[in-house]
Amino acid sequence: MINLETPRKHAGLVDQAHQLAMNMLRPISRKYDRAEHTYPKELDMLAALIDGVSETGATGGAGAGGVRRETSSEEPGTVRNGANLASVLSVAEMCWGDTALLLSMPRQGLGNSAIASVANEEQLERYKGTWAAMAITEPGTGSDSANITTTAVKDGDEYVINGEKIYVTSGERADSVVVWATLDKELGRAAIKSFLVRKDNPGLTVERLEHKLGIRASDTAAITFTDCRVPAEDLLGSPEIDTKSGFAGAMATFDNTRPLVAAMAVGCARASLDLTRDLLEQAGVVIDHDRPPQSQSAAAATFLRLEADWEGAKLLMMQAAWMADNRLPNSLEASMAKAKAGRVGSDVTLSCVQLCGTLGYSEAELLEKWARDSKILDIFEGTQQIQQLIVARRILGLTSAELR
Amino acid sequence: MTGSTGGPLARAVTRSYSFRMSLMNNLRPGGRHGLSSREARDPIGFAVAAVNRLAQSELIDRVGLRKQTEQVVYSATRNGFRVATAAGRQFARAGRRTAGARPASARSRGVFDLTPTDDEAMLLEVVRELADELLRPAAADADAACAAPEPVLAAAQEVGLPGLGVPEELGGIMEERSAMAGALVAEALARGDMGLAVATLAPGAVATAIGLWGTEAQQQTYLPAFTGSDVPVAALTLAEPTVLFDPFALSTTARRDGDGFVLDGLKSAVVRGADAELFVVAAMLEGVPALFLVESGTEGLEVEADPSMGIRAAGLSRLHLTGVRVGADALLGDTEGTAHRECVRLSRLAWCALAVGTGQAVLDHVTDYVNGREAFGEPISHRQSVAFMVADIAIELQAMRLVTWKAASRAARGEDFAREVGLARQLCAEKGMRIGLDGVQLLGGHGFVKEHPVERWYRDLRAVGVMEGAVLL
Numbered sequence: 014m015i016n017l018e019t020p021r022k023h024a025g026l027v028d029q030a031h032q033l034a035m036n037m038l039r040p041i042s043r044k045y046d047r048a049e050h051t052y053p054k055e056l057d058m059l060a061a062l063i064d065g066v067s068e069t070g071a072t073g074g075a076g077a078g079g080v081r082r083e084t085s086s087e088e089p090g091t092v093r094n095g096a097n098l099a100s101v102l103s104v105a106e107m108c109w110g111d112t113a114l115l116l117s118m119p120r121q122g123l124g125n126s127a128i129a130s131v132a133n134e135e136q137l138e139r140y141k142g143t144w145a146a147m148a149i150t151e152p153g154t155g156s157d158s159a160n161i162t163t164t165a166v167k168d169g170d171e172y173v174i175n176g177e178k179i180y181v182t183s184g185e186r187a188d189s190v191v192v193w194a195t196l197d198k199e200l201g202r203a204a205i206k207s208f209l210v211r212k213d214n215p216g217l218t219v220e221r222l223e224h225k226l227g228i229r230a231s232d233t234a235a236i237t238f239t240d241c242r243v244p245a246e247d248l249l250g251s252p253e254i255d256t257k258s259g260f261a262g263a264m265a266t267f268d269n270t271r272p273l274v275a276a277m278a279v280g281c282a283r284a285s286l287d288l289t290r291d292l293l294e295q296a297g298v299v300i301d302h303d304r305p306p307q308s309q310s311a312a313a314a315t316f317l318r319l320e321a322d323w324e325g326a327k328l329l330m331m332q333a334a335w336m337a338d339n340r341l342p343n344s345l346e347a348s349m350a351k352a353k354a355g356r357v358g359s360d361v362t363l364s365c366v367q368l369c370g371t372l373g374y375s376e377a378e379l380l381e382k383w384a385r386d387s388k389i390l391d392i393f394e395g396t397q398q399i400q401q402l403i404v405a406r407r408i409l410g411l412t413s414a415e416l417r
Numbered sequence: 418m419t420g421s422t423g424g425p426l427a428r429a430v431t432r433s434y435s436f437r438m439s440l441m442n443n444l445r446p447g448g449r450h451g452l453s454s455r456e457a458r459d460p461i462g463f464a465v466a467a468v469n470r471l472a473q474s475e476l477i478d479r480v481g482l483r484k485q486t487e488q489v490v491y492s493a494t495r496n497g498f499r500v501a502t503a504a505g506r507q508f509a510r511a512g513r514r515t516a517g518a519r520p521a522s523a524r525s526r527g528v529f530d531l532t533p534t535d536d537e538a539m540l541l542e543v544v545r546e547l548a549d550e551l552l553r554p555a556a557a558d559a560d561a562a563c564a565a566p567e568p569v570l571a572a573a574q575e576v577g578l579p580g581l582g583v584p585e586e587l588g589g590i591m592e593e594r595s596a597m598a599g600a601l602v603a604e605a606l607a608r609g610d611m612g613l614a615v616a617t618l619a620p621g622a623v624a625t626a627i628g629l630w631g632t633e634a635q636q637q638t639y640l641p642a643f644t645g646s647d648v649p650v651a652a653l654t655l656a657e658p659t660v661l662f663d664p665f666a667l668s669t670t671a672r673r674d675g676d677g678f679v680l681d682g683l684k685s686a687v688v689r690g691a692d693a694e695l696f697v698v699a700a701m702l703e704g705v706p707a708l709f710l711v712e713s714g715t716e717g718l719e720v721e722a723d724p725s726m727g728i729r730a731a732g733l734s735r736l737h738l739t740g741v742r743v744g745a746d747a748l749l750g751d752t753e754g755t756a757h758r759e760c761v762r763l764s765r766l767a768w769c770a771l772a773v774g775t776g777q778a779v780l781d782h783v784t785d786y787v788n789g790r791e792a793f794g795e796p797i798s799h800r801q802s803v804a805f806m807v808a809d810i811a812i813e814l815q816a817m818r819l820v821t822w823k824a825a826s827r828a829a830r831g832e833d834f835a836r837e838v839g840l841a842r843q844l845c846a847e848k849g850m851r852i853g854l855d856g857v858q859l860l861g862g863h864g865f866v867k868e869h870p871v872e873r874w875y876r877d878l879r880a881v882g883v884m885e886g887a888v889l890l
Contacts, residue, residue: 014526014535015597016830017823021527092530182694280627302839303758308663321843324823325816332819335529349812405804408780408811409788416804 017328020094024191031105033059037203039379042111045230050222052186053117053230059266060119069384097269097334101276104412105327108280109287112386113230115277122183123147123394124191127266140209146187148178148236156399158193159202163238165194172208172248174216174241176344180393184234185219186328188212192238195256201368204254209247216241227385270349270394272333275350278358279327285365285383286320292369312368319361326354345407352400355391362387422866443558479553488770499721499737502713505694506649512637514746520584520628522596525809531822536591537598543576544602548609556610558565559730560873565689565720573617578602580644582890584627587636588644589628592634593829597764599890600770600825604818608781611877612730614771615888619731622767622889623651623697626708626760630750634778635710639695649694654736655761655886664699664706664761664885665754669738671700671709678702678748680709680717680741688887690720690734697749698738698885699757706757708749717741717842727876731887755861760889762838766828769821769841772849772881776814777857779874783807786869806855813848820844825890846882853878 019027037059045053107115115121124145132140154160163176174194181190190210197204210217216239223233223330245252290300298312306314329350336343362384366373373380391397533541552568559565573579581599583589593596599621606614624643627635642649655664669682680700687693696711696718711718717735750756785797789808797803824837853875857864866869 014523014528014530015532015537015822015826016525016528016530017819017826018525018527018529020529022513076837090534092528094529098529101504302836303761304660304665305663306843308661317839317843318847321840321847322816324820324837324840325813325844328819328823329812329816331529332531333722334816335531346815349815351520351813352808353816376778398801401805401808404796404811405801409798409804411798411804415799416801417799 017331019102019372020098022094024100026099027102027106030106030330031109033062038107038110038114042114042230042375042379043382045114047229049224050232052277053114056114056117056119057241059123063118063121087136093338094335095338097203097272097337098331100273100332101330102274103332104273105280105283108277109284111230112277112383112390113228114164115280116182116228116231118146119186122187124187124189124209126270127191128209128249128268130266130269131207135248136209136246136249140189143189143209144183144187145189145191145209146181146183146234147347148181148184150180150192151177152179152386156204159205161193161195161205162198163192163194165196165197165206165208167245168180168242169197171242173240174208174210174243175387177235177237179235180223180233181236182393184236185222185232187232190217190236191249192236194238200254207249208243209249210238210241210243214241214243227382228389241356267395269337270362271347271351271400272330272337272343274390274394275330275333275354277349278351278354278387279330279368281383281390282323282326282354282358282361282385285380286316286323288378288380289318289365289373292372315364315368319357319364322353322357323361323410326350326357326417329353330353345404348395348400348403348407349394355397355400358387358390359384436742470618476513480552485681497603499719500691502690502715502720502736503692503694505713506642508642508695508712510634510638510746512632512634514632514634517628517631517633517636518584518586520582520589523593523597523826523829525830529820531819533597533601537601540598541601541605544578544605545608547572547576548606548614552606552609552613556613556730556873557867557869558725559610559616559731560841563724563729564732565613565730569613570617574646574648577644578617579620579624581621583628583644586846587628589624590642594831596766596828596890597825598829599820600766600821603767603770603888603890604774604777604821607771608778609774610730611771611775611874611880612728613854614774615688615728618767618888619653620648620651620755622653622764622887623695625763625889626653626697627710627764628750629759630708630756632746634723634746635749638777638887639710642669650689650692651695651697652687652690652693652736652823653697653760653764653886653889654687655764656686656884657683658685658735662885666698666760667701667706669700669789671702671707673702674742677742677744678709678806680711680738680739680743684736684738685723685733685889686884687720687723687734687736687835689732690736691722691732693720696736698736699760700738702748702752705752705754707752707754708757708760709743709747710749711738711741711743711747715741715743726879727873728880752879761885762835764884766821766824766834766888767890768881769817769838769845770825770890771888772812772845772878773818773821775874775877776810776849777816777879779852779871780810780814781857782869782871783810783859786863803859806859810852810855813844814852817848818842828890842882849878 015347118282122145125148128140128145149158149160150362165174191207193205193207195204196206211218218237220235220237293312298310301309306317333343333346333350336346347360366380366384369380372378430719555566556567577590582587582595585592627639657668671678671680694713698709698711699706717739718741721735723733723735725733787803788796790797820841824834824841827834827837856871857875860869860871863869
């Protein structure tokens with residue numbers, strides 16, 4: 014039966030995340046936007062709180078629960094609302110509070126999502142409690158991640174990793190890094206594997222932290238690997254180079270993380286919408302969903318356009334997560350959600366600044382911050398254009414050789 | 418011979434002057450021929466315009482009046498000709514003026530789900546076949562003729578579309594409120610053709626309205642006909658041909674007169690107005706919009722063809738109401754504006770579902786086309802500028818669908834859906850039009866000619882942000 018409401022079983026979780034966002038993130042939001050690179054110590058307590066909630070099984074984690082397709086005890090044919098929906102809904106709430114702080118949440122890194130998605134049972138157990146960052150991008154390789162140059166060479170029971178990674182979210186604060194490296198550059202994308210590297214590994218150096226347009230509370234590191242030795246059992250997934258399945262294993266992580274980034278955009282944009290609506294109402298502008306927009310003020314008409322786009326983005330996000338919960342292939346829907354949410358996030362937050370004038374532009378309000386934070390969400394985990402490429406290939410039935 | 422007014426010369430001058438004045442009135446810019454009132458004609462402009470008028474009438478005499486593709490009734494009412502409404506059937510009065518039966522709301526399981534129920538899936542299978550086998554093949558001719566062919570209308574009736582929104586106890590087919598099923602059906606039909614979808618759904622709009630807000634008497638009087646084998650042609654009329662039209666601030670009025678009401682005004686977007694036997698007319702009663710049931714043939718009703726940019730197969734018309742007297746039992750729903758407001762929302766919901774269906778038709782068509790069409794030695798789909806347009810159509814279309822489904826499912830469960838349907842309309846009007854526009858663009862010159870259906874979908878999709886009434890879920 015078609016129903017697009019927040020699942021009843023997740024309503025409590027969403028409320029909880031909203032209260033956390035309102036009472037723990039918002040009060041320190043501006044503080045850590047200004048104090049870039051300062052560790053938000055308040056998050057330690059929040060992380061402990063979230064761990065506590067997760068232990069009870071009430072959540073799918075506040076962020077990077079990963080999207081392991083769990084085996085279900087329910088009878089086949091039963092529609093599931095599980096960890097994926099729980100994750101996107103709670104991430105959206107947390108990013109309504111502050112996107113950068115959500116990204117800084119201890120033990121909720123994108124690396125954790127990768128572990129949860131591709132690690133074997135033994136590794137899952139061994140990595141429990143780690144805070145894992147994700148290192149894919151290199152100075153010369155962004156969207157074409159199959160082209161990475163960081164190498165991993167087998168040497169006895171170890172792999173030796175060499176290369177440079179940039180834009181590693183939580184790269185300084187995390188206690189481990191999931192790094193993508195190639196076993197054999199000649200064999201292309203099939204030879205790309207991910208490794209878990211502990212931060213205390215002497216071959217790993219955090220070179221610098223970036224100064225950024227937005228999400229400043231989140232540390233973004235450049236990391237070099239110099240003859241960095243990791244035990245062979247820290248290779249995630251299968252060590253075999255399977256040229257048939259190719260890149261699929263590594264890319265599967267993205268099917269799981271893209272709805273989460275869509276959720277970040279949805280949450281961040283709603284913060285802007287909520288406040289703008291309030292400020293407009295104080296200025297005497299009433300948003301009426303019944304009257305034709307062209308008969309309302311231009312501000313109200315603009316707001317309605319933004320809200321409609323936002324609703325579309327949110328439902329695409331929920332669709333992608335719902336499909337994952339029900340073990341349906343969701344690569345297309347995940348990319349649709351991220352493409353739509355990414356551009357809507359920018360449009361909404363920037364338009365809200367415009368609607369609110371210098372009040373919106375000033376650091377006196379958070380609207381200008383949200384308009385800076387939202388931009389990255391249309392870039393990382395696959396830019397707008399990469400998502401369009403993926404969607405276009407799927408819809409048109411074209412290979413990556415045909416539609417490049 | 419010195420009389421100042423009586424002489425033949427004076428009379429001739431007066432005649433010529435008044436002729437010139439009436440001609441000048443006719444030629445004055447301001448809304449006519451797409452000229453704004455800021456335009457002014459100089460003497461040469463008047464002369465040219467006058468010659469042009471003459472040329473036009475000669476032309477008409479020379480080539481004969483109308484192309485034969487147009488239905489006789491419809492063409493007879495074109496160009497400002499008005500005719501009385503169709504001689505309707507007698508709806509035998511029955512029942513009491515107490516509240517009628519109401520469809521039960523669907524119950525929520527509280528689970529996010531995008532799977533139609535088994536009943537909806539079965540219904541959809543039938544409707545999809547109807548759309549593929551009947552609506553799509555008939556679409557181009559129906560568009561040209563400004564009329565829906567009889568076999569299409571008959572098939573829709575056979576499937577039971579007019580009774581879709583009617584409670585089971587009144588002879589309908591659904592146990593519960595069917596806004597969700599209705600949305601899926603409208604979407605599937607419009608994937609075949611939007612104009613024909615509107616024509617086939619219009620009687621159901623009136624039946625659903627009577628099911629939702631009718632008194633027992635109104636339901637007993639009218640609904641049996643809608644669930645029977647000879648369904649009346651019926652039209653839900655909210656729109657009026659004014660700029661910045663607002664369905665909550667109507668120009669059409671109803672005033673109390675004795676035991677009944679007198680209606681005056683002009684309605685537009687009246688589906689198959691020339692054939693309609695029953696109208697639901699929205700009018701302001703004491704400053705509040707209300708709905709009235711008006712049977713065709715009532716004195717003071719005149720219908721005029723109003724061929725428009727698109728959805729031409731629906732035979733759009735205008736309905737003139739001049740001192741139309743109806744009884745107390747004509748009021749459909751309340752006088753506080755509640756039924757009317759609900760009606761506006763449910764009608765918009767239907768237009769959103771139609772936009773999704775036609776958008777899907779565009780996506781299907783352009784996908785095949787850009788993969789087949791070659792330029793510079795390869796399919797044009799291999800170019801990002803082309804492929805990304807297709808990707809965006811797919812993304813926005815799915816967003817439109819989900820927002821529409823959310824509104825429809827809330828309506829079916831009897832929950833407030835004002836916000837959701839408002840957003841759905843906003844999204845479907847804007848993105849739906851964009852899809853129509855890009856659909857033509859992707860085919861280039863081939864999109865502009867009638868060899869391909871995308872030009873029709875372009876015209877049809879413009880309706881979505883414009884229309885009020887006509888259909889309802």
